[in-house]
Amino acid sequence: MAAAAAVGLGVYSTEIERHELDIVRIPIKLRNLPDSFRGMRIAQISDIHFDEFTEPFFVRQTVEKVNSLKPDMVLLTGDYISDAPLPAHDAIQHIGPCAEILGGIECPLRFSILGNHDANVSAPGVTEALQSHNIPVLANRYMPIERDGKRLWIAGVEDPGTQTPDLSKAIPPSARADGESVILLSHAPDYADNVVGHGVDLVLSGHTHGGQIRIPFIPPIRLPELGRKYVKGHFQLGAMQLYVNRGIGTVGVPMRFRCPPEITLITLV
Numbered sequence: 001m002a003a004a005a006a007v008g009l010g011v012y013s014t015e016i017e018r019h020e021l022d023i024v025r026i027p028i029k030l031r032n033l034p035d036s037f038r039g040m041r042i043a044q045i046s047d048i049h050f051d052e053f054t055e056p057f058f059v060r061q062t063v064e065k066v067n068s069l070k071p072d073m074v075l076l077t078g079d080y081i082s083d084a085p086l087p088a089h090d091a092i093q094h095i096g097p098c099a100e101i102l103g104g105i106e107c108p109l110r111f112s113i114l115g116n117h118d119a120n121v122s123a124p125g126v127t128e129a130l131q132s133h134n135i136p137v138l139a140n141r142y143m144p145i146e147r148d149g150k151r152l153w154i155a156g157v158e159d160p161g162t163q164t165p166d167l168s169k170a171i172p173p174s175a176r177a178d179g180e181s182v183i184l185l186s187h188a189p190d191y192a193d194n195v196v197g198h199g200v201d202l203v204l205s206g207h208t209h210g211g212q213i214r215i216p217f218i219p220p221i222r223l224p225e226l227g228r229k230y231v232k233g234h235f236q237l238g239a240m241q242l243y244v245n246r247g248i249g250t251v252g253v254p255m256r257f258r259c260p261p262e263i264t265l266i267t268l269v
Contacts, residue, residue: 014255019058021065021248022260026234027267028241030181030201034150037181037268043071043107044264046187046206047115047247050098052082052091053254059101062248062263067106069265073145074107076135077206078115078159078187080126082251091121095129103133109145111154112137115187115207116224117251119162138185140169153182155200160191161226167198175199188226192235192242203242204264208232210246214258222252232259 043066048054066074080102081094095118112135118126127137136143138156145152153172157165165186175182176199184195189205210232211220220231235242246262 012257017260018250018254018256020260021062022246022262023065023069023265024262025265025267026243027269028202028234028243029269031239032179033181033268034147034152036147036150037145037152040073040152040268041069041071042183042266042268043069043074044077044204044243044245044266045074045248046077046245047079047209047249048098049082049117049247049249049251050080050094052084052086052094052249052251054249056097056101059098059248060104063101063104065263067104069263071107071265073109073111073154074105075154075183075185075204076102076110076112077185077204077245078113079117079206079247079249080115080130081117081121083117083120088121092125095121095126099129099133099135102130102135105135110135111143111156111185113156113185113187114139114159114163116159116162119159123163138170140166142170142172142182144172151180153180154185155182156185157191160186160188160194161224165191165194167195171198171200188224189230189242189244190226190228192230192237192240196237196240200240203240204245205230205242206245206247208244208246209250210244210259210262212250212252212256212259216258
């Protein structure tokens with residue numbers, strides 16, 4: 001009986017829950033958000049880990065689901081490929097097919113950052129693949145989104161664990177002076193502590209996979225560095241907010257338990 005239960009649990013976590021996309025809808029209130037941006041819908045996806053172990057069909061399903069939600073903007077928060085078990089010269093070959101599928105996102109407003117796995121394999125290679133499919137990479141830089149003469153800033157930092165994030169370059173200097181809202185993409189959520197007080201309203205992160213395997217009454221078995229304090233969901237850090245997406249893919253083992261893959265749909269209010 002115990003053996004059968006273990007087999008059943010293994011099949012469930014490997015084949016079923018790992019492919020059960022959860023759409024998490026959350027309203028987020030930003031200070032000083034112009035009326036023209038109220039109701040804006042932002043889809044976030046993260047941590048695809050293409051072909052280790054995330055199959056192409058599941059990435060296509062994810063893109064199809066994002067398209068069906070008809071968001072106003074799509075933000076991707078890193079780790080499109082994996083730095084193990086394949087050596088870097090083999091792992092980099094996965095970014096082309098992954099970026100091609102992500103290029104099927106129909107929303108014209110789409111921005112990305114890199115994660116630690118991407119940087120470990122090849123930051124230039126991953127950046128080139130994404131940008132060749134019209135997905136700009138915000139590596140210590142920012143972009144304005146304009147509506148009716150008002151601006152919302154989308155910013156991004158390099159991965160805090162493997163690169164050199166630079167808030168002085170990532171955050172527009174005029175935003176704080178003009179009281180404009182800033183959304184910052186940072187792959188590693190624990191870096192949010194460094195962002196508090198820098199004029200950012202919302203940080204969007206991934207990296208943790210939400211813990212990936214969450215056995216009742218036991219802390220997550222494996223959490224990465226810079227992803228151990230803020231594991232999943234919404235956090236209020238003084239005047240700044242943080243949201244940590246559970247990701248699409250897996251690392252280590254192709255399993256999820258009590259922690260399904262997530263597309264976040266944020267409505268700005």
